[in-house]
Amino acid sequence: MTQSKKPRVTVFATGGTIAGGSESNTDTLYYDSGNLGIDSLLAAVPEIHDIAEVSGEQLLNVGSHEIRGSDLLNLAKKIQYQFENDLADGVVITHGTDTLEETAFFLDLTTQFDRPVVVVGAMRPATAISADGPLNLLQAVALAASNTACKRGTMIVLNDRIHAAFYTSKTNANSLDTFQAPEQGSLGYFLNAKPYFYFTPALASHKPNFEVKNIDSLPRVDILYSHQDASADLLELAVQRGAKGVVINAAGSGWASPALEAAATELTEDGFPVVFATRTGNGFAIKLPEQGIGAGILNAQKSRVLLMLALASGYKHSRIEKCFTH
Numbered sequence: 315m316t317q318s319k320k321p322r323v324t325v326f327a328t329g330g331t332i333a334g335g336s337e338s339n340t341d342t343l344y345y346d347s348g349n350l351g352i353d354s355l356l357a358a359v360p361e362i363h364d365i366a367e368v369s370g371e372q373l374l375n376v377g378s379h380e381i382r383g384s385d386l387l388n389l390a391k392k393i394q395y396q397f398e399n400d401l402a403d404g405v406v407i408t409h410g411t412d413t414l415e416e417t418a419f420f421l422d423l424t425t426q427f428d429r430p431v432v433v434v435g436a437m438r439p440a441t442a443i444s445a446d447g448p449l450n451l452l453q454a455v456a457l458a459a460s461n462t463a464c465k466r467g468t469m470i471v472l473n474d475r476i477h478a479a480f481y482t483s484k485t486n487a488n489s490l491d492t493f494q495a496p497e498q499g500s501l502g503y504f505l506n507a508k509p510y511f512y513f514t515p516a517l518a519s520h521k522p523n524f525e526v527k528n529i530d531s532l533p534r535v536d537i538l539y540s541h542q543d544a545s546a547d548l549l550e551l552a553v554q555r556g557a558k559g560v561v562i563n564a565a566g567s568g569w570a571s572p573a574l575e576a577a578a579t580e581l582t583e584d585g586f587p588v589v590f591a592t593r594t595g596n597g598f599a600i601k602l603p604e605q606g607i608g609a610g611i612l613n614a615q616k617s618r619v620l621l622m623l624a625l626a627s628g629y630k631h632s633r634i635e636k637c638f639t640h
């Protein structure tokens with residue numbers, strides 16, 4: 315941290331419900347995501363300026379289902395630039411919650427600095443009665459401004475909780491307490507707007523790190539869902555259409571249908587990465603090396619992010635396997 319009186323926090327806005335608007339203040343479903351610009355978001359919480367010197371930049375203003383790989387790369391590079399040039403002590407990203415965990419995980423795997431990176435969203439649009447966005451944003455800025463938040467990886471803030479991006483997922487389509495890591499729990503809580511951590515700084519075990527500086531684009535990686543009687547047709551099509559890797563959201567500890575298993579074994583023989591995650595939402599997916607790659611504790615969408623980064627970094631099969639194997 316610098317010697318300046320207040321810590322400097324840069325807010326990058328990308329849209330989502332936190333910037334959402336509707337004509338009705340009881341509407342929490344059919345609103346426009348990405349309606350308000352960054353100036354309105356910041357103006358709704360003037361208290362942030364008591365905590366930090368805040369500056370903001372509008373990167374996108376979309377529902378998070380529209381976020382693309384190129385946006386992730388751009389965002390990661392912007393954050394890197396802030397820290398490399400000592401322009402900020404912490405960074406906040408406002409984001410839609412639907413794919414927030416993917417962006418937060420991407421940032422967690424690509425940051426080269428100990429300074430806090432905080433991804434924040436909301437479940438109720440800014441126009442709703444009891445909108446949760448303003449308090450979430452205040453808490454996110456307070457967290458990014460706090461030196462107690464350093465060396466903890468990328469964090470997610472919603473509903474008074476501080477979560478580790480590595481482990482946390484959106485678990486409910488509608489409720490405010492949607493971000494959860496049932497096995498690992500949360501990192502801490504907010505008392506008013508002050509972050510309170512349960513433990514001293516720690517990082518997720520076996521977290522790989524990727525340097526985004528030299529990555530210009532991310533390769534296509536598809537996710538396929540396994541179920542009873544699943545055919546291998548979509549897997550074959552994905553490969554034909556140019557996927558460089560595939561994640562199968564498989565049953566239990568990594569079991570796909572016989573047709574998918576057979577096709578994955580053939581692809582694995584050719585050195586094509588097929589990662590098996592568990593569709594249960596918790597626990598480890600494991601695989602024998604000849605069958606494919608077990609995603610371990612990562613869900614399918616996080617496995618996809620990791621596989622894209624590993625492929626973009628030029629990793630070969632055995633090194634990719636090591637990124638997933640705990």
Ligand SMILES: NC(=O)C[C@H](N)C(=O)O
Pocket residue numbers: 329330331332347376377378379409410411412413435436437438
């Ligand atoms: N709560 C939200 O932010 C959901 C919204 N559809 C989004 O992800 O952009």
